[in-house]
Structure formats: C-alpha cells, structure tokens
Amino acid sequence: MRLHFIGVGKMGLPMALHLRAGGADLSVSDNDSTRRALAAEQGLSVASDTALVLQQADGVFSSLPHDAALLKVAEQVATHARSGSFWVDTSTVSLTASAQAAQICTGVGIECVRTTVSGNNKMAEAAQLTVLASGPRTTYDRVLPLLQRWGPNQFYLGDAEQARLMKLVINLMIAQTSAMLGEALTLGRKGGLDWHDMWRVMGASAVASPIVKAKSAQLSERDFSATFTVNQMVKDLDLILGAASENQVPLPQTALTRQLMDAARAHGDADADYAAIIKATERSAGLPT
Structure with missing residues (x-):
C-alpha cells in the first residue's frame, strides 16, 4: 500500500515510522525543514512534490497542530488525491473544523477517518497509543490494520466527529x-x-x-x-x-x-x-x- 504522511512532528514522526515498519510504501512531508531532515535521518522518504505523491497514494495520513493547518491540508488532499483513496487525520482540532475538512474531501470521493490518539510522544515511539476513530465504518475497517501499528487499543466511536x-x-x-x-x-x-x-x-x-x-x-x-x-x-x-x-x-x-x-x-x-x-x-x- 502506498501512503503519504503529512506532518512529522513529535507525534507524527513515530507514527509514520510504525507505518513504514509495517511494510507500507511511505513518503512524508512537513513545512518545517528541521522535521524533514529528522525524518530523512530516520530513513523516511521525504517528498519533494507533495501534489505528485498525493496523486499516487492509496491513502493519506496527517498529524497537524491546529484548525487552520487541518483545513489547508483538506484542500490539498481534495485537490490532488485520487477519488477512492482515504484520509486519516490524527489531529486534536475543533469539531467544526473537522466536519468542514471532511466535507471538503468527501465531496470529491475521498473518505475521511478521524483518528485522534491518546498518549504522548514517548507512548507514540513505543507504539502504546490508544486510537479513537470515527468516520465511515467501511473505511475504518479498511485502515484498522494500519492503526493497530500505533498501539494495543482501537475504538470505533461513530460515523462523524465522535473521535474528536x-x-x-x-x-x-x-x-x-x-x-x-x-x-x-x-x-x-x-x-x-x-x-x-x-x-x-x-x-x-x-x-x-x-x-x-x-x-x-x-x-x-x-x-x-x-x-x-x-x-x-x-x-x-x-x-x-x-x-x-x-x-x-x-x-x-x-x-x-x-x-x-x-x-x-x-x-x-x-x-x-x-x-x-x-x-x-x-x-x-x-x-x-
């Protein structure tokens, strides 16, 4: 499976590494050059053209700092990702922004799973996160083997913003x-x-x-x-x-x-x-x- 991970901060980087360790063909991107360099040091493929890798990906993951970043990435995913692909976002954001981001993407055929995580960066590194998920059940079932790479517990909570x-x-x-x-x-x-x-x-x-x-x-x-x-x-x-x-x-x-x-x-x-x-x-x- 070809995946792209946007936002390799303190939480995103270990989550991306666990996906790669699970066998995914993974590329990453981040606005911060320091985080990009750290990802490269960890052996991750840092994308030089985010639009291109989104077009080629089966799914997109993201870990973002706030509402504005979420909505910006939603526009990127909606513009460049393929219809039928999925977007799994792990950010802690407002319910309003989350619903808006999902609407942007589902309108062009991209299913959105909200997968907030409970735990800190040390727990992320140790694959001990608890995953809280909501969104389309069929898409959740599709990505569950990937989410299991992050920790021992995953909870599906509903079809909308329940995870947030x-x-x-x-x-x-x-x-x-x-x-x-x-x-x-x-x-x-x-x-x-x-x-x-x-x-x-x-x-x-x-x-x-x-x-x-x-x-x-x-x-x-x-x-x-x-x-x-x-x-x-x-x-x-x-x-x-x-x-x-x-x-x-x-x-x-x-x-x-x-x-x-x-x-x-x-x-x-x-x-x-x-x-x-x-x-x-x-x-x-x-x-x-």
Missing part, C-alpha cells in the same frame, strides 16, 4: 488531574509533608491512576520538562471550552484550570510540561518553586 469529541473529553480529565494535583500537593507541602513522601504514598493509594503513575517519576524530582506543554494544553482547553459552549455544557472547573494555565504562562512556564500548573498553585500559596 472523545479526545477532548479525555484531555479535559488530564488537565483537571493536573489541577487536582496542584491543590493536593500544595496543601501537603504547605502543611509540612515531604514532596517525595507524597508521591510515594499517592502511587500506592486509591488515587494512583495511570496518569498519576506516569507523572510520578518525573514530578517527584520536580522535573517539569515537557512531554506536553502548557501552551499545548491551553490550546486543547480552548477547544474543550468551545465544544462545551456549542453544546451548552457549563464547565466551571475546566474554565478555572484554563486560567491557572495562564498563570503558569505568566511565570515563564509556557513551554514547560502542563504539570507546571502545580507551580502556579504553589505560588498562590506563597511557596517557593
């Missing part, structure tokens, strides 16, 4: 977990509990969710280097609050978490891990960070 919404639901819970940790750890630290002790006890307690366990080794050493940045979480929280507004769902706690992310950004943590919201809460309690 499910990703926002999950990211809402991840963001709120970081806000919860901020309050709990700040209370404990201000009251005299040892930072390392708190992480050890939480990891053995009823609150030891997979996300808490995943963060514990890094954060117990107060290492806030990013797997997913504050800025990236702000983008997702804005998408979450937008979807809530469209559906008339009040999310007061999520709105407060969004403000705390701004507090983290104001103190220079925009490119730190989103868990830097913990430091924002500590500052509000008069603790050094």
